Amino acid sequence: MASGLFRMGEDLGSGMLRLVSDITGEAEKLLNETTLRVAITGLSRSGKTVFITSLIANLLAMGRGRQTLPTLSAQLAASGTVLRGVRLEPAGTQALDWFDAADKLRDLAGATPHWPPRTSDLASASLTLVLERTGPARILGPRRVRLELLDYPGEWLLDLPLLDQDFYQWSAETIALLRTQPRAEVAGEFLDFIATLNPLAAADEAVARRGHRLYLSVLEQARDRFGLRWLQPGRFLRPGPRGESPMMWFFPLPGDGASPTGSLRDLLARRFSAYRDDMRQNFFDPWFARFDRQVVLVDVLGALWAGQGAFEDTRHAIAQIAAAYDARSRSRWLGLSTLKRVGFVASKADHVPAAQRPALESLFASMLGTQLEDGRATSHRAVAALRCTEDGMHEGHPVVLGVPLGEERRRPFRPGHIPAAVPPAGDPFWSRPFFELPALRPPLIDPDGREGLPHLGLDALLSWLLEDAL
Numbered sequence: 138m139a140s141g142l143f144r145m146g147e148d149l150g151s152g153m154l155r156l157v158s159d160i161t162g163e164a165e166k167l168l169n170e171t172t173l174r175v176a177i178t179g180l181s182r183s184g185k186t187v188f189i190t191s192l193i194a195n196l197l198a199m200g201r202g203r204q205t206l207p208t209l210s211a212q213l214a215a216s217g218t219v220l221r222g223v224r225l226e227p228a229g230t231q232a233l234d235w236f237d238a239a240d241k242l243r244d245l246a247g248a249t250p251h252w253p254p255r256t257s258d259l260a261s262a263s264l265t266l267v268l269e270r271t272g273p274a275r276i277l278g279p280r281r282v283r284l285e286l287l288d289y290p291g292e293w294l295l296d297l298p299l300l301d302q303d304f305y306q307w308s309a310e311t312i313a314l315l316r317t318q319p320r321a322e323v324a325g326e327f328l329d330f331i332a333t334l335n336p337l338a339a340a341d342e343a344v345a346r347r348g349h350r351l352y353l354s355v356l357e358q359a360r361d362r363f364g365l366r367w368l369q370p371g372r373f374l375r376p377g378p379r380g381e382s383p384m385m386w387f388f389p390l391p392g393d394g395a396s397p398t399g400s401l402r403d404l405l406a407r408r409f410s411a412y413r414d415d416m417r418q419n420f421f422d423p424w425f426a427r428f429d430r431q432v433v434l435v436d437v438l439g440a441l442w443a444g445q446g447a448f449e450d451t452r453h454a455i456a457q458i459a460a461a462y463d464a465r466s467r468s469r470w471l472g473l474s475t476l477k478r479v480g481f482v483a484s485k486a487d488h489v490p491a492a493q494r495p496a497l498e499s500l501f502a503s504m505l506g507t508q509l510e511d512g513r514a515t516s517h518r519a520v521a522a523l524r525c526t527e528d529g530m531h532e533g534h535p536v537v538l539g540v541p542l543g544e545e546r547r548r549p550f551r552p553g554h555i556p557a558a559v560p561p562a563g564d565p566f567w568s569r570p571f572f573e574l575p576a577l578r579p580p581l582i583d584p585d586g587r588e589g590l591p592h593l594g595l596d597a598l599l600s601w602l603l604e605d606a607l
């Protein structure tokens with residue numbers, strides 16, 4: 138009995154101690170730790186995975202005392218902040234896939250370096266910067282700034298504007314778009330097919346599946362033949378690890394008003410809602426509801442290279458996503474947002490020589506226009522997360538020198554004229570042959586990328602993005 142009481146007292150005591158230590162731990166965290174959710178957004182192939190890998194590798198190297206991000210180091214030095222170290226948080230017990238930066242670095246640093254594969258699912262990473270306090274505040278111990286990053290397939294972002302639509306609105310807009318060039322060129326079979334359907338007739342699964350296949354083929358052709366980007370729903374093109382499921386077997390169908398239960402339109406509308414709600418619950422709500430910083434990566438050169446149709450389509454997709462993102466990031470009641478800074482980045486800027494990067498930045502600003510500014514701190518930059526080229530001269534012209542993917546020898550590339558503003562429709566620029574934009578071989582880096590990765594402007598971007606948090 139006595140020993141039982143004693144044990145009870147002991148349990149109570151250790152329980153109290155644990156509680157006190159939990160409370161102290163929480164208080165310490167509150168005092169010393171700031172968490173910033175940094176959204177790295179961008180359409181597919183815009184460079185998100187490479188950007189996150191480079192950001193992690195360079196911050197880790199900087200934590201080891203390497204001068205990989207000089208502008209950021211200079212900013213810390215100017216404010217008297219001493220960086221004690223940077224650590225990548227271990228995978229822990231999260232249900233979500235873990236962004237394996239080391240694995241991606243090994244691929245890039247191998248004997249035959251290769252780029253990371255297309256992202257097929259969500260993956261997150263957390264990085265903590267440990268910063269020394271100065272003056273009397275030293276007594277509180279070091280500060281920690283934790284950066285939370287998320288990688289995902291770019292196609293999925295296109296479903297963000299879809300969250301506020303119902304099947305009828307989406308169908309009407311999509312079908313109207315399919316009737317315009319260049320989509321109309323590949324949409325004929327699908328449009329002919331839906332013209333034969335009676336939306337109010339009893340639903341037939343074979344018809345639903347055939348319509349879905351035809352619509353999917355329109356999306357694929359619009360992407361592959363014309364380089365278009367405004368392709369919804371995004372998961373049709375990249376279903377992710379769960380693969381294709383029956384909720385995805387829908388397609389746009391015209392008409393509105395009541396749909397009798399069990400009719401084709403009723404079935405497609407229910408599938409559309411199930412798909413939209415699934416994207417909201419599993420992707421957007423947990424991951425895109427609140428962000429503190431945002432980087433919007435745009436492959437401006439790729440869009441320019443693909444011609445006016447693709448360029449305008451990319452511009453439209455980015456504006457729609459930005460507007461939807463902005464609406465969601467504001468709190469419902471006060472219209473407030475935690476999103477303080479948005480860095481717009483023209484990615485892969487190592488494709489153009491230094492002399493043309495200012496034109497690239499100004500073209501990019503003109504591409505986005507002022508619609509995205511909205512009182513928030515924004516910046517437009519040309520950045521290469523992983524610099525694959527060097528600047529040089531060739532036949533009297535500034536060029537970049539790099540090794541095309543799959544080749545062995547370095548050669549010069551001349552992008553030609555980069556316009557400083559978006560050329561209007563009908564401008565001779567759009568009918569000229571476009572410059573070369575090959576996929577380049579990643580540069581040679583040290584095994585495991587421990588010394589950081591060569592880049593262009595990543596440091597200036599980070600120093601601006603994190604300025605008030607460091």
Ligand SMILES: Nc1nc2c(ncn2[C@@H]2O[C@H](COP(=O)(O)OP(=O)(O)OP(=O)(O)O)[C@@H](O)[C@H]2O)c(=O)[nH]1
Nearest residue numbers: 181182183184185186187252256290291521522523
């Ligand atoms: N030259 C150069 N090429 C780059 C750079 N960043 C990305 N690339 C190229 O762009 C391709 C796509 O980059 P990713 O980072 O995989 O693009 P993503 O946005 O993650 O694409 P998804 O996963 O499909 O959404 C790479 O395979 C490289 O060929 C860069 O800084 N410089």
Ligand SMILES: [Mg+2]
Nearest residue numbers: 185186255256
């Ligand atoms: Mg990716």
